[in-house]
Amino acid sequence: MPSILSISGVSKTYATGFTALKEVNLDIQRGEIFALLGPNGAGKTTLISIVCGIVNRSSGTVTVDGHDINKDYRAARSLIGLVPQELTIDAFESVWATVNYSRGLFGKPANPAFVEKVLRDLSLWDKKDAKAITLSGGMKRRLMIAKALSHEPRILFLDEPTAGVDVELRQDMWEMVRRLREDGVTIILTTHYIEEAEAMADRVGVINRGEIILVEGKAELMRKLGRKQMTAELRAPLASVPDGLSHYALELSPDGTQLTYTYDNQSDRPGVASLIRDLEAAGIQFRDLDTKNSSLEEIFVNLLRQKP
């Protein structure tokens, strides 16, 4: 699939001397949902700000659908919608006025029917005459999205879209993102909620200290780096793990009633069936077995630990 956004060798050093990005290379494929994960201060917002034209980069090139963001900034920017992390709206403007303003700012002719559809989709239509200052936090967040969608962008950046948003609204937003993707919009989201990336993203990028340390399909990432755990609840507590089972590297709980076996698809450790057989052979009886996959969050945390 051809990339719609290409970031090549982008670095950013602020006037204070702080280097926010180091030689970042990233290609975003057309029509995908890409989640950019990273701890606070990793460079996520700086990267988005550079692509959107808000911050000047120190070096490197960025093209949006083949348009250089400097030489052909009008074409590049007209394809992008941005929902920033902070709720930054002119508080004294009405919902209707501010969304139409955004559409005009991006050079689109007035289209009341389209703006109405956007507001209805985001459950803001009955607030169209309300001033932004009177809206709740969740509504303001939706208004930010409405402004970003007002000019019919082909790429939508969502910078921490569900920060401080209640569960119901978060689910609504996920649904909206999926609908946009069905319409062919490429979505790039940064998030602290790993479950958000896990639920929605096609691919995941991890950024840490200004460097992209990994870009991988979500399913592939889970398969490669995801770990599985099996926990056996024992009928009788053990004082220690029998020597015959040492090659499994089992963990015994402090009270001796649980044995935990961690394995993954990449390792050469024996499988679960083999362990169960060996447990029975060693005369260890268990009451219950529980298995679970590690979440994207655990993968993320492990990655950051591995690459300090």
Add this chain to the structure above:
Amino acid sequence: MNLRAAPNFRAVWAIYRVEMARAFRTVLQSIISPVISTSLYFVVFGSAIGSRITEIDGISYGAFIVPGLIMLSLLTQSISNASFAIYFPKFVGSIYELLSAPVSYLEIVIAYVGGAATKSIILGLIILATASLFVPLQIEHPFWMLAFLILTAVTFSLFGFIIGIWAKSFEQLQLVPLLIVTPLTFLGGSFYSIHMLPGIWKTITLFNPVVYLISGFRWSFYGKADVSVGISLGMTLVFLAACIAIVAWIFRTGYRLRN
């Protein structure tokens, strides 16, 4: 022609309309307040002092101060309108939208400065109408009157735009207008002819750029000026060119906007 590379007139119009809408939303502060202030100037200067100074250069004192009063409001309001217009989105963070939009620097300046200048020109004309209720007015050179009005409004709106970008706090936003512009305006011959000053002060006053604006503007009313109208026009254009150069540098470097 690549339409995506074409000028974004819709963006200019969108920004301009928002700026004008703000003026109408805050009509008390934008229009009524300066009109009341001007009326008070007439009461204090026109009546109280004017009764002791009958004429300057053959013009009644009340009529003499009208161009200066208009310039006083024009300068302060142009600066205040433009500086606030660009500082406010910086302050609340909504500037991200402007910076991420397909809008050129020139279009941004035209929209903001156009909005600010329009508001102050309307205000100047309202003050002129208010003044006509107090004193008999004559405008000998209406074309030049409008030319000075527009030129000054645009120049000082540009100056305000620069202050709005430079300012990092509301205090800084007020610093230049309060500490520099207002004193220069009061000392720029709004309420007197610089010929009335003693020798050394007359020379010092000639370093005040506002003198040239007020003098040229007063000439367009009464055909009499403290300094040659050509010099007035030239000084205004020099200041305009300086403001344009600074704005161009700001946008080229991204100073306090994209850094």
